[in-house]
Structure formats: C-alpha cells, structure tokens
Amino acid sequence: MRSPRPTVVWLLFTLAACAWLGWSLARPRAAVFLPGPSSDGHHQIEAACDLCHTPFRGVAQEACLDCHAEELERARDSHAAAVFSDPRNAADLAKLDVRLCVTCHTEHQPEITAAMGVTLQRDFCVHCHADIGDERPTHVDFAPATCASGGCHNFHDNRNLHQDFLARHGAGGVATFEGSLPTREAWIAVDLGDRAPVSAVDADSPGNAAPELAEAWASSAHAASGVACSDCHGGGADWIDRPRPDVCASCHGAESTGFLAGRHGMRLAANLEPMSPADARLPMRPEAASRTLDCGACHDPHDVDVRVAAVDACLGCHADDHSTAYAESPHAGAWRAELSGETAPGSGASCASCHLPRTEARLGGAPRIVVQHNQNDNLRPNEKMLRDVCMNCHSLAFSLDALADRELIRRNFRGLPARHVESVDMVPSPADAP
C-alpha cells in the first residue's frame, strides 16, 4: 500500500490548523492568540483582543485612552501627553516618548512587568530628572529607582503628594485616630416624581415570588421610594427574574459607571461574561468560585442594606491576607462600634470605607458625596486614597507612612508603621514661607 504523498499530508495539516485557529478566534476566549499572560490590570478582558488591538495598527493610543482618559484627567496627570507635545520637549521625547502609554506599559510581558503595569526599569525617572539634585539639594543622595517607590512621587497622579499639599497637611506629623467619613447623599439620576411609598401588599410580581423577597423589599429604600417589582423586573410578559445591571444603572448611573470601570465590572463593560472569583488572581474563597459579579453580587436588591455590601459581601469572596486580617484590625473594631451605636455614624472603617470611598462628584448640577464604586480607583498607587479616605481620620504623615509599609497593609493596619516617608520632613511649612 502506498503511503500518502507528503504534499497531501502537508495540505491536510495546514487546513486543519487553519480551521482550529479560526474556530479559536471565534470563541469568546481567544487565549491561543495571547502572546503571554496579560498584566493584572487587563487579564480580565484579555479575551477581547480588539479592545486594545487595532488591525494593522497594533495598540493605538486611543485604545488606552478609551478606558483611562477620564481617570488621567481627574488625576491632573503630571505627565500629560499635551504637555510634552510642545516641541521644546523633543530632546526628552527622543529618550522616552511619554506621550504614548505603551512606552512605559507593554502588555503580555510578565517577566518585566512591575507594579502599575510598568515595564520600564524602576529608575526611568533619571532619563529626564538626572539633575534633580542641582535643583533640590535634599534629593542629592536619593537613588533614581526610589522616586516612585518611596511614597514620594507618582508618574501620573500627584494630587496628594505635591509640595503645597504636604506643606499644608504634613506639619507635625502627629498620628491621629479620630474622625469620620463624610455623609453619603441618596441621589438617583431619575425623577421618581411624588410616588407614595409602597408596601408588601403593593408588590406587583406575577405572584410566584418568594414571600420573604417581597417582605424584604417592603422594608427597603426601594419600596420607600415607591419603586415596585415591575419597575426593575418588567411587567407582565416582559418579566425577568434577574434584571441586568443596566436596569440598576437607569437610576444609579454614577454608581454603575464606577462599577463598570473597576475590576469587578470591567468585563461587563466589555460585553464579556461577568467576572467570577474563579477567574481572579487574588486568593478567593473556594465556595465563592461559581459566583458572578454584577450589582446584585454585593447588593441584595430586595434588602438594600448597604452595611452588608460594605464588609460581608467583600469577605464572602476575598481570602487574601489583608482581607482575612480585617476582623482583628482596629478598623474592624471601629466598624463594629459604629454598627452597635457606640460611636457616631461614619466613624467606623469597613472595607468599603477605604476601597469604595465617599467622594465628591457633580451630579444633577450640584456637588454631592457619593460612593465611588470603582474599587480600584484609589488603589494603584495607594497614595490616591490619602485625601478621600485616610485623612478623614489620620494625619497625612501617619497615613503616608502606613501606606508605604507593605507588611502593615498585609496585617490590615494592625500595629504602627515601621516605615517613614521623608517627603513631609523636606517641605517647609507655610509659616516658613518668605
């Protein structure tokens, strides 16, 4: 019997390979095309290649800005591309073109990827700031690799680290442990008119809803606002058991926008399957592996007790050292004291107090204190949480030291900082100004 000709074998193999690659490309997770693991910030959306890659153009700058432009704008980006577009910076750009995100953040290269997805050497500041010692004698002996790693400077967001801010808030550096969070404002994006509160007897579900759900709903803020079952689930033939997140967003738009921008919701924003603890890189509880993340994962829509979402919902999934140490932390003690009524509202510190901070946003034409639902918004780098979180209760100097102490963070701030950030000491206080 004659063996098949090599050409035929090659042709069949090629056809099979093409078919397999084509089939892989069409699948929701085109992992076969990944050149390497994605960074922590992007691994959840790595299946959607076209979010970042433009055919025949590689990674276009616009693709980065589609997700990050608003954040950079809010950060008053210290190295904004527009600043460096001035031709007088041409010599600096020849060394490091900081106008392009990919100059510093290259994807799929885990072996060279550091915190914040930076893929340059840690001393990259020296390219343009090598002579900083001439301008600031206090900096002469500092190693270039410590500019952004010592709690002193960030490349993009220095709102809480610039000289004036340190001068205003850093004097003395006394550790304080008292204070409270600003009060949240209940505000929704739609006008419900003068709806009267509704009760359990007003429930307009098809009739097969569990009695405990209707009961929980009847005592919720939804019922108190006159929001009936059909407002979220749809009425009659349009009834759906589990409303999509965009139903929540129709009233809670600001919260939804934050959620979709963070790691909890970024898959939904990219029209992918919702994030699941099973896909997380952080340690998660095994029993939470099958859960999926949408608004209802943290907020029971029938019993909208936000205290559940502030701690219990987080610890139901997260099992890293920082999370598991929370229960024994001073922050948790303060939270329990607040819940028991021993201390004033806002004086405790839940998971949400730090990671879903109460921030000022302009909504409906007025400044309001709302909860930022992007839990990564103030986390990378963590000095972002100084102003809106830590300094509600602690001094700037103490907070800087605490945020720079990784071991203290791992213990969920049980103890005192073992590190000291010197920047506060270098800045003259306003009283010393000429």
Added chain:
Amino acid sequence: MRLRTPRPPWTSRGAVAALTLAAVAILAGAVTACGGSTQGTRSPGIPPEAMADAIHHVLESDRTVYARHVVNRLQDEEGVIAASEQWEDDRTLPLPAQMFRMSAQLTAEKTDRVSYALLSPWPINSRNAPRTEAEEAGLESVAADPSKPFYGTESLGDTEYFTAVYADIAVSPACVTCHNAHADSPRNDFELGDTMGGVVVRIALD
C-alpha cells in the same frame, strides 16, 4: 542625390517631447498662479513673523482680560473669590499664568503646528526655564529690550520651527507678589514693570 539638410538639434523627437513638457509645465504654473482664486488674485501667504505676532496679540489680550476683568475685579475689587495656585483644592480661581498654561495645553491637544509657552530665566517650575538655544537667546533679547520681539528658526526633533519670543512684563501686582513669595521662586525682588520672562510662540514651517 539630394543631400539631407541637417536638422537643428531642437527638432529631434526627444527634444520636441522635452519642449512640450516644459511648455505644459510653464502653462500649468501660470494657470495655478493666476487661477488660484476665481478673482484671479494670488494668495500671498502670511509671513511667520506676522502670524506669530497675531497669535501673541490674541494670547496677550486674553490673559489681560482674564487678569483685569476676572481675577483683579473678583479678587481685589469686589472680594468675591480669590485666585490661588492650588485653585482646585482651595476652590478659587486659577492664576492668570495658570490659565495661560492650561490654554497652551489645550491647544497642544488640537494641533502640533502651533505651540506657545510661558518661560522665564527665573521660573518657579524649573521645566519652564529656557531649554533651547532660541529660547535662551530670545529671553536674553527681550530682557534687554522688551519692546522688540525676538525672531528665529530652530530645528527640534525632525521639524523646523519659526520661534518668536515676546517680553512678559509684570503688569499686575498678583504676578509680582506670587513670584516674590513662592518658596520655589529663584528670584524674589520683582517689581511692577519688570520683564519676568517671555512668551514663546512656535510655528512649524514644513
């Protein structure tokens, strides 16, 4: 036998073709020059000096209006709201120089053909010190004679620029007070009317 009369060299086929092409080129040039507009007028273009002067007039006027009718009026005359460097934290007005820099940044987001900057030999932020030879020469020139702009060309990156520098005079007490009091200011003896630096306007030439 008839002798063939030698043909002049310009009657050969190649020469005829070359002459034809030259004629077409000359005609096309003439049409372009004369027919560029329906009125038959020729666009003269704007000399870069005039263009830079015009841009500077706009910049200077806008900043003067902001300083006089917004900052000075609301802060000094009516006491409604102050202007300060940390205007977002303080919920105050941006300083006129900050307004100017924000405007320059916004322009940079829209075009790379024109740029402008506020520079000084005594900058509060060292990034605003002169960095190119033209900037050095321009700031020296306007410091010596504030009434006379400096004009030059320079090559930055792979682009040729026309660079103009105009004197930045301390016309408002706020400018002098802020610079003299600022911890990072290398000079603390400014007086009203002093040349504090210069406005640099760049126009890409190619």
